[in-house]
Amino acid sequence: MDAPIIELTDVKKSFGPVSVLKGVSLKVYPGKITALVGDNGAGKSTLIKGLAGVQPYDEGEVRFEGQLVALHNPREASRLGIEVVYQDLALCDNLDIVQNMFLGREETEFGTFDEGKMEREASETLRSLSVRTVKSVRQKVASLSGGQRQTVAIARSVLKEAKVVILDEPTAALGVAQTEQVLALINRLAERGVGVLMISHNLVDVFEVADYISVLYLGQMVASVEATKTTSDDVVGYITGSKTYTEAQA
Amino acid sequence: MSVTTTSETPAPETGVTDLIGSGQDGNLRDQAVAYIQRVRNGEMGALPALSGFIVLCVLFTALSPFFLTERNFANLLTQAATLVMLAMALVFVILLGEIDLSAGVTSGVAMSMFVVLSDPGGIAMNWILALIISLLAGVAIGMFIGFFVARVGIPSFVVTLGLFLGFQGLQLIIIGAGGLYRIQQDQILAIQNNNLPDWGGWVMLAVVILVSFSTSMLDRRRRTRAGVSNRTITLLVIRLALIAVIGGVVIALLNQNRGTGFLAVSGVPIVVPITLFILWVGTFVLDRTKFGRAIYAVGGNAEAARRAGIKVVGIKWAAFAVCSTLAVVSGVFSASKVGSVDAAFGRDIVLSGVAAAVVGGVSLFGGRGRLIHAAIGALVIAVITNGLGLLNLPGGVNFLVTGGVLILAATVDAVSRVRAGGSIMRR
Numbered sequence: 001m002d003a004p005i006i007e008l009t010d011v012k013k014s015f016g017p018v019s020v021l022k023g024v025s026l027k028v029y030p031g032k033i034t035a036l037v038g039d040n041g042a043g044k045s046t047l048i049k050g051l052a053g054v055q056p057y058d059e060g061e062v063r064f065e066g067q068l069v070a071l072h073n074p075r076e077a078s079r080l081g082i083e084v085v086y087q088d089l090a091l092c093d094n095l096d097i098v099q100n101m102f103l104g105r106e107e108t109e110f111g112t113f114d115e116g117k118m119e120r121e122a123s124e125t126l127r128s129l130s131v132r133t134v135k136s137v138r139q140k141v142a143s144l145s146g147g148q149r150q151t152v153a154i155a156r157s158v159l160k161e162a163k164v165v166i167l168d169e170p171t172a173a174l175g176v177a178q179t180e181q182v183l184a185l186i187n188r189l190a191e192r193g194v195g196v197l198m199i200s201h202n203l204v205d206v207f208e209v210a211d212y213i214s215v216l217y218l219g220q221m222v223a224s225v226e227a228t229k230t231t232s233d234d235v236v237g238y239i240t241g242s243k244t245y246t247e248a249q250a
Numbered sequence: 251m252s253v254t255t256t257s258e259t260p261a262p263e264t265g266v267t268d269l270i271g272s273g274q275d276g277n278l279r280d281q282a283v284a285y286i287q288r289v290r291n292g293e294m295g296a297l298p299a300l301s302g303f304i305v306l307c308v309l310f311t312a313l314s315p316f317f318l319t320e321r322n323f324a325n326l327l328t329q330a331a332t333l334v335m336l337a338m339a340l341v342f343v344i345l346l347g348e349i350d351l352s353a354g355v356t357s358g359v360a361m362s363m364f365v366v367l368s369d370p371g372g373i374a375m376n377w378i379l380a381l382i383i384s385l386l387a388g389v390a391i392g393m394f395i396g397f398f399v400a401r402v403g404i405p406s407f408v409v410t411l412g413l414f415l416g417f418q419g420l421q422l423i424i425i426g427a428g429g430l431y432r433i434q435q436d437q438i439l440a441i442q443n444n445n446l447p448d449w450g451g452w453v454m455l456a457v458v459i460l461v462s463f464s465t466s467m468l469d470r471r472r473r474t475r476a477g478v479s480n481r482t483i484t485l486l487v488i489r490l491a492l493i494a495v496i497g498g499v500v501i502a503l504l505n506q507n508r509g510t511g512f513l514a515v516s517g518v519p520i521v522v523p524i525t526l527f528i529l530w531v532g533t534f535v536l537d538r539t540k541f542g543r544a545i546y547a548v549g550g551n552a553e554a555a556r557r558a559g560i561k562v563v564g565i566k567w568a569a570f571a572v573c574s575t576l577a578v579v580s581g582v583f584s585a586s587k588v589g590s591v592d593a594a595f596g597r598d599i600v601l602s603g604v605a606a607a608v609v610g611g612v613s614l615f616g617g618r619g620r621l622i623h624a625a626i627g628a629l630v631i632a633v634i635t636n637g638l639g640l641l642n643l644p645g646g647v648n649f650l651v652t653g654g655v656l657i658l659a660a661t662v663d664a665v666s667r668v669r670a671g672g673s674i675m676r677r
Contacts, residue, residue, distance in 0.1 A: 052557075054557070074556075074557060074559055075559050078559060084557070086557065088553075090551070090553060090554035090557045090558070091551065091554055092546070092547050092550030092551045092554050092555065092617070093550055093551065093617070094546060094549065094550035094551075094617035094618050095543075095546060095547060095550060098272075099543065099546075103543070103547055103554070103555070103558040103560070104544075104547075104555075104558030104559040104560050105558075105559070106540055106543060108539075108540070109472070111539060112534075112538040112539060113537075113538050113539070113543070114472050114476070115469065115472065115473065116469075116472040116473030116474070116475060116476030116477075116478050117472065117475075117476045119272055119473070119476065119478045120269065120476040120477055120478050123269040123270045123272070123478070124269070126270055127269065127270065131270075134270055135270070135271060136270065136271045136272055136273045137270050137271070137272050138272045138273045138274070139273075140293070143291060
């Protein structure tokens with residue numbers, strides 16, 4: 001097995017007296033999809049916010065490609081190649097697809113935008129992900145459907161050759177057909193060698209695409225298993241706390 | 251600009267014709283269809299304001315024999331200049347979804363400083379130095395507002411309302427109660443009262459066309475280099491022809507003698523090229539630089555902008571500084587037109603400036619609108635004031651009509667937002 005691209009060891013995070021992450025360890029492998037599941041309040045969002053550099057961890061080790069790294073702000077995470085696609089889709093409605101995909105890292109020449117270059121790269125990226133549903137890359141994001149928005153958000157992370165893409169509830173609020181499209185997109189993302197960490201509540205989706213499943217329960221990682229070696233029932237048990245990993249192994 | 255930079259980008263692979271469209275391909279007909287589609291989807295831009303402007307002009311021409319005369323036309327431009335400038339200033343903060351109610355009194359404070367400093371009977375400072383100090387005062391005031399809005403997190407409405415009240419007092423203190431300073435620098439007075447020589451207007455038009463042509467060609471070259479489709483060149487030709495024809499008519503009209511006495515008065519008012527230059531620079535910054543794009547992004551979705559690595563606080567700060575500084579420029583225009591500065595200078599104009607921006611299609615929700623929209627909106631409001639004045643209607647009618655137009659424009663904006671897919675509540 002490949003070496004993990006991200007390795008968290010015993011990370012902790014508290015908000016005042018409330019300890020949200022009580023020593024969590026997690027591995028994400030390149031080219032593999034790791035699903036992070038857990039009930040509301042288990043600490044999933046806090047865990048990925050730490051990786052994104054939005055809310056740094058209080059304690060613990062973060063290794064990226066084997067090297068110890070510090071993630072204090074989104075720029076540092078981005079520089080390493082960690083991209084997060086948030087649940088509430090961090091896109092600007094008033095900008096078009098190209099402008100959103102390049103937001104904050106526009107291609108410039110002599111200080112002014114090279115729109116042609118950006119348009120081509122955006123178009124090629126969407127094509128490389130076999131996106132067929134977008135008619136024009138100059139459409140305003142406001143006019144896109146939920147699935148198309150998710151597509152743009154994911155393509156945005158691919159654009160700058162992200163090594164790790166973290167997806168927060170990528171299929172929430174999507175219809176059946178759109179969910180299939182987005183899951184296919186996530187598979188293609190992994191085929192490109194990207195390490196994917198996907199948060200989801202939907203175990204059907206998780207079992208459809210995930211290689212590994214990690215379960216958070218009240219701020220602790222209670223199980224990290226290969227998807228093929230577990231069942232939906234077991235995972236539900238870990239999530240609700242009615243089963244423990246060791247019990248299930250026995 | 252060297253051609254050798256092409257070597258850095260990989261040559262477009264042959265056979266890759268499978269790019270996603272950009273709405274720029276196709277012939278003139280396709281472009282027209284696409285444009286109509288965009289308008290139907292709610293991306294109307296300046297279209298409502300522009301049609302309103304034309305309708306009002308036709309209406310007033312029919313109603314008053316004085317409206318479409320050389321003299322009134324030049325008068326309209328100089329009357330509108332202050333409002334155009336102030337509305338453009340406000341665009342920078344309105345795009346963020348913020349507001350600056352103190353823009354008018356900011357220009358008042360800065361111009362009060364200018365007249366007091368440059369007064370030949372008083373401090374008698376070199377007028378250029380005094381002007382620079384006034385503009386810097388604008389920057390400082392903008393930074394001050396930006397600090398409270400972006401750092402402390404007070405709504406801009408409250409901060410600038412506070413300044414609106416406070417600065418009236420500051421102005422009173424600087425000028426002295428009941429005081430009035432005449433503008434005594436010919437150079438300042440010249441902005442609104444003198445004109446370019448007749449040939450100057452034509453040179454100005456040539457420069458506008460040349461700049462428009464070369465930026466378009468530069469864009470086209472970059473797009474061609476990247477291997478993406480360009481809009482049909484006919485569109486560019488049509489646009490340049492329109493600028494040439496409309497600009498030509500305007501300049502020909504302004505070059506007519508509009509003097510009433512023995513002295514011939516003709517030419518484009520000096521304020522026009524100054525305004526056009528600031529409009530061009532501002533539009534360039536908003537459309538083509540990271541700072542401009544960041545303003546739109548913060549106005550569209552501040553959280554998305556932050557996650558994309560944009561320094562939201564800094565952008566807000568800078569936008570308020572730009573707004574206040576340009577507001578001072580509008581104060582210079584106003585002082586030049588009026589010829590004096592008193593303690594109430596700039597007090598009443600700010601809401602008209604906001605109205606102008608909204609009428610032009612700049613959304614108060616942030617993220618949508620351009621400088622030219624605000625300029626057109628200001629022209630609409632100026633035409634209403636000018637035209638109704640010529641009709642000898644009671645003064646109250648002017649305010650009623652202006653208010654009505656504002657509400658109409660805001661309705662168009664709200665409806666178009668719904669059609670564009672965003673809900674009204676969403677910011």
